Amino acid sequence: xxxxxxxxxxxxxxxxxxxxxxxxxxxxxxxxxxxxxxxxxxxxxxxxxxxxxxxxxxxxxxxxxxxxxxxxxxxxxxxxxxxxxxxxxxxxxxxxxxxxxxxxxxxxxxxxxxxxxxxxxxxxxxxxxxxxxxxxxxxxxxxxxxxxxxxxxxxxxxxxxxxxxxxxxxxxxxxxxxxxxxxxxxxxxxxxxxxxxxxxxxxxxxxxxxxxxxxxxxxxxxxxxxxxxxxxxxxxxxxxxxxxxxxxxxxxxxxxxxxxxxxxxxxxxxxxxxxxxxxxxxxxxxxxxxxxxxxxxxxxxxxxxxxxxxxxxxxxxxxxx
Amino acid sequence: xxxxxxxxxxxxxxxxxxxxxxxxxxxxxxxxxxxxxxxxxxxxxxxxxxxxxxxxxxxxxxxxxxxxxxxxxxxxxxxxxxxxxxxxxxxxxxxxxxxxxxxxxxxxxxxxxxxxxxxxxxxxxxxxxxxxxxxxxxxxxxxxxxxxxxxxxxxxxxxxxxxxxxxxxxxxxxxxxxxxxxxxxxxxxxxxxxxxxxxxxxxxxxxxxxxxxxxxxxxxxxxxxxxxxxxxxxxxxxxxxxxxxxxxxxxxxxxxxxxxxxxxxxxxxxxxxxxxxxxxxx
Numbered sequence: 001x002x003x004x005x006x007x008x009x010x011x012x013x014x015x016x017x018x019x020x021x022x023x024x025x026x027x028x029x030x031x032x033x034x035x036x037x038x039x040x041x042x043x044x045x046x047x048x049x050x051x052x053x054x055x056x057x058x059x060x061x062x063x064x065x066x067x068x069x070x071x072x073x074x075x076x077x078x079x080x081x082x083x084x085x086x087x088x089x090x091x092x093x094x095x096x097x098x099x100x101x102x103x104x105x106x107x108x109x110x111x112x113x114x115x116x117x118x119x120x121x122x123x124x125x126x127x128x129x130x131x132x133x134x135x136x137x138x139x140x141x142x143x144x145x146x147x148x149x150x151x152x153x154x155x156x157x158x159x160x161x162x163x164x165x166x167x168x169x170x171x172x173x174x175x176x177x178x179x180x181x182x183x184x185x186x187x188x189x190x191x192x193x194x195x196x197x198x199x200x201x202x203x204x205x206x207x208x209x210x211x212x213x214x215x216x217x218x219x220x221x222x223x224x225x226x227x228x229x230x231x232x233x234x235x236x237x238x239x240x241x242x243x244x245x246x247x248x249x250x251x252x253x254x255x256x257x258x259x260x261x262x263x264x265x266x267x268x269x270x271x272x273x274x275x276x277x278x279x280x281x282x283x284x285x286x287x288x289x290x291x292x293x294x295x296x297x298x299x300x301x302x303x304x305x306x307x308x309x310x311x312x313x314x315x316x317x318x319x320x321x
Numbered sequence: 322x323x324x325x326x327x328x329x330x331x332x333x334x335x336x337x338x339x340x341x342x343x344x345x346x347x348x349x350x351x352x353x354x355x356x357x358x359x360x361x362x363x364x365x366x367x368x369x370x371x372x373x374x375x376x377x378x379x380x381x382x383x384x385x386x387x388x389x390x391x392x393x394x395x396x397x398x399x400x401x402x403x404x405x406x407x408x409x410x411x412x413x414x415x416x417x418x419x420x421x422x423x424x425x426x427x428x429x430x431x432x433x434x435x436x437x438x439x440x441x442x443x444x445x446x447x448x449x450x451x452x453x454x455x456x457x458x459x460x461x462x463x464x465x466x467x468x469x470x471x472x473x474x475x476x477x478x479x480x481x482x483x484x485x486x487x488x489x490x491x492x493x494x495x496x497x498x499x500x501x502x503x504x505x506x507x508x509x510x511x512x513x514x515x516x517x518x519x520x521x522x523x524x525x526x527x528x529x530x531x532x533x534x535x536x537x538x539x540x541x542x543x544x545x546x547x548x549x550x551x552x553x554x555x556x557x558x559x560x561x562x563x564x565x566x567x568x569x570x571x572x573x574x575x576x577x578x579x580x581x582x583x584x585x586x587x588x589x590x591x592x593x594x595x596x597x598x599x600x601x602x603x
Contacts, residue, residue, distance in 0.1 A: 144338075263540070
């Protein structure tokens with residue numbers, strides 16, 4: 001049974017990934033104005049016969065004159081062979097850009113998740129254990145305010161305060177973790193905090209509602225009845241059993257986060273994948289967008305799959321059918 | 322009237338945070354509806370000195386083009402609410418109907434539709450929205466359309482799961498046994514039973530849609546630049562935050578309060594419709 005489930009999930013994995021990349025591929029190609037026009041008309045002059053010829057020449061060079069489906073097949077074939085193509089704008093291999101940008105965004109994402117979990121789970125627990133007390137209201141207000149303050153508001157405010165009161169300046173040059181861990185963390189901690197503040201809200205809320213449900217179960221009553229200390233009841237019996245959906249949610253968010261970092265990366269000038277992707281969409285740099293979306297969807301789907309499988313392992317009551 | 326007042330009081334006593342949220346939403350709706358009467362100036366009127374600090378004449382100051390910031394924030398309420406409401410009603414309704422119908426009939430059609438939902442949900446929402454906006458072009462209607470496309474898959478998935486369980490219930494079997502057609506069963510028996518979930522989806526997603534619209538405008542790919550979108554105002558404000566912090570502060574507070582109010586109301590509705598969360602520790 002379990003084997004079948006894993007197989008079925010794996011079989012669905014590839015078509016979903018292909019579908020997602022095809023969708024972005026088509027979307028980008030219905031965009032009015034392609035890269036050839038942008039390259040040639042950038043001076044803002046009137047279009048002339050020579051320029052039109054240039055546009056056609058560039059299109060032919062890049063293979064943009066072929067039917068979209070053929071272009072996609074070409075791209076896929078090269079990608080499978082490990083060649084992600086050349087960035088139109090940066091004029092270097094997309095793989096190189098990815099290798100540079102992906103680790104930064106991954107690091108930011110991991111830092112964000114860790115900060116969010118460390119803050120949100122205790123908040124959710126306290127809120128549930130003291131339901132409807134002032135502590136609960138305060139904790140709920142805190143987490144709901146995290147959800148209500150958009151990242152582009154809090155992010156800029158944090159940046160402004162840092163600059164104004166601490167003379168902190170957004171780095172001109174990004175320092176990689178392996179070159180100088182302390183400097184690197186100093187650069188990433190603020191964007192991670194801003195983003196964590198936002199995503200901690202749903203985690204705290206989910207922890208709270210799960211705890212509320214579990215704390216009314218018979219085995220929790222039994223634990224209390226046999227005279228266990230409240231701490232042990234809450235942490236060993238209730239919290240452990242409420243964390244499952246929280247784990248799923250955090251895994252899901254983790255996959256989602258890579259794409260969600262766009263705004264925070266732009267505000268704090270972190271040269272990660274999100275900011276590169278937003279820029280590439282604006283510049284119609286198809287190969288870059290294509291490869292980045294593909295990688296993001298791949299990570300998202302893999303994490304989803306892992307979380308699903310881990311779920312059955314963590315909770316043996318769940319059967320896969 | 323008295324019954325309404327007393328049920329409002331009852332709601333306020335049981336859900337104090339929800340009542341606060343409802344009050345905020347009521348102010349927002351009033352601001353949006355009466356924007357032309359409330360705003361002292363037009364949202365696109367650029368007739369004053371740029372970067373004026375808040376004063377009795379311009380309580381929220383003026384922006385970089387010399388437009389009255391208070392008027393733009395007020396008109397922004399209308400824009401946000403319009404985008405939030407229309408895209409959510411459109412996206413959640415169509416997505417939900419799609420999910421219910423495909424889930425009810427099942428088979429290959431259902432399977433295919435679930436795969437489409439998988440694909441849409443595999444893409445990071447902001448990236449999908451950015452690509453959609455780039456493809457469709459910048460206009461208010463396209464923002465609404467992009468948001469609806471973003472929201473529909475979740476609604477389809479949630480309501481489909483619900484339809485699957487309703488389909489198996491005895492009253493559906495009974496309705497089929499007395500000769501109701503499938504469509505009659507869907508309209509009269511399945512859809513009404515998804516109503517509570519549908520309403521929760523609507524309330525939860527309006528806040529989300531408003532934030533995504535503002536994010537898109539903040540990135541410069543949302544509403545056309547001269548529209549009074551809070552996101553676009555925040556973007557302009559962020560550029561001038563040293564010289565004119567009011568340009569950033571007021572639209573930011575407006576959107577935060579709006580989203581807070583909507584979230585509080587959504588929470589209260591969810592608590593009320595979920596009987597497991599009622600009562601004390603037991």
